[in-house]
Amino acid sequence: MSATPHGPSGRPRDPEVDARITRAAAEVFGENGWHRFTIDTVARRAGVGKASIYLRWPNKEALLAAALAARLNGIEDIDTGSVRDDLISLARQIQRSYLGESGRAALQLRVDAQRVPEVQDHLHRLQESQVLAARAIVRRAIARRELHPQTSVTLLLDCVCGGVMNHVLATPPHLRDQVAAGADDYAAALVDFVLASTQSKP
Missing domain, CATH: 1.10.357.10 (Tetracycline Repressor, domain 2)
Structure with missing residues (x-):
């Protein structure tokens, strides 16, 4: 059995939240392009706090890469x-x-x-x-x-x-x-x- 993904704090990550964030990131990138792609905008679209995103990805480059890989x-x-x-x-x-x-x-x-x-x-x-x-x-x-x-x-x-x-x-x-x-x-x-x-x- 594979291990449950954990964030930096060691707490199990919620796959549903991960999916919501990557979906929102793909949507924001598709609508706005790279120059208007921000963590703030993605967080609002996903209905999460910016801290939830930064616990998972260190910057917007890593977030977008994860979103594209997932979507x-x-x-x-x-x-x-x-x-x-x-x-x-x-x-x-x-x-x-x-x-x-x-x-x-x-x-x-x-x-x-x-x-x-x-x-x-x-x-x-x-x-x-x-x-x-x-x-x-x-x-x-x-x-x-x-x-x-x-x-x-x-x-x-x-x-x-x-x-x-x-x-x-x-x-x-x-x-x-x-x-x-x-x-x-x-x-x-x-x-x-x-x-x-x-x-x-x-």
Whole structure:
């Protein structure tokens, strides 16, 4: 059995409070960016005192790093046995990353990563997980002869992943919920459009 996390005082930490704080931190960062990201603002949003935050994290850099680690998940490589279904899964995961609960934080991370060295690793991990999963999907499809051996992995993935990102970035804030509701249908339509020009003929 793993040990219960403790703060500097040795008292057991409350996972519910930790979750509330990291959720609030992700929301504040997503809404305000790094320059307006403060311990005071996060504490108010989470409904806790600043002391509760400082017992857990020494500064706002460490708090944001913890929030991003807790709230932003990487992209998983899911092998369904079908290139179409694999690519749809990939597209849907990318959409959820940027349209879900912590989507604004994920988008803001792309802007502020260069300014905040403590969070650069989180962006790199997100990007790397996407690239590795995407390459694996296309290479499996080529091995199964679902795609022509000369299919450009880079171009195909630029079309799918780039299409998803453009769709997300072009969405006005007031339409985010509407776009999120139709995300699954969009992912399928995008993948079908891309595959129509790349799939090998029987």
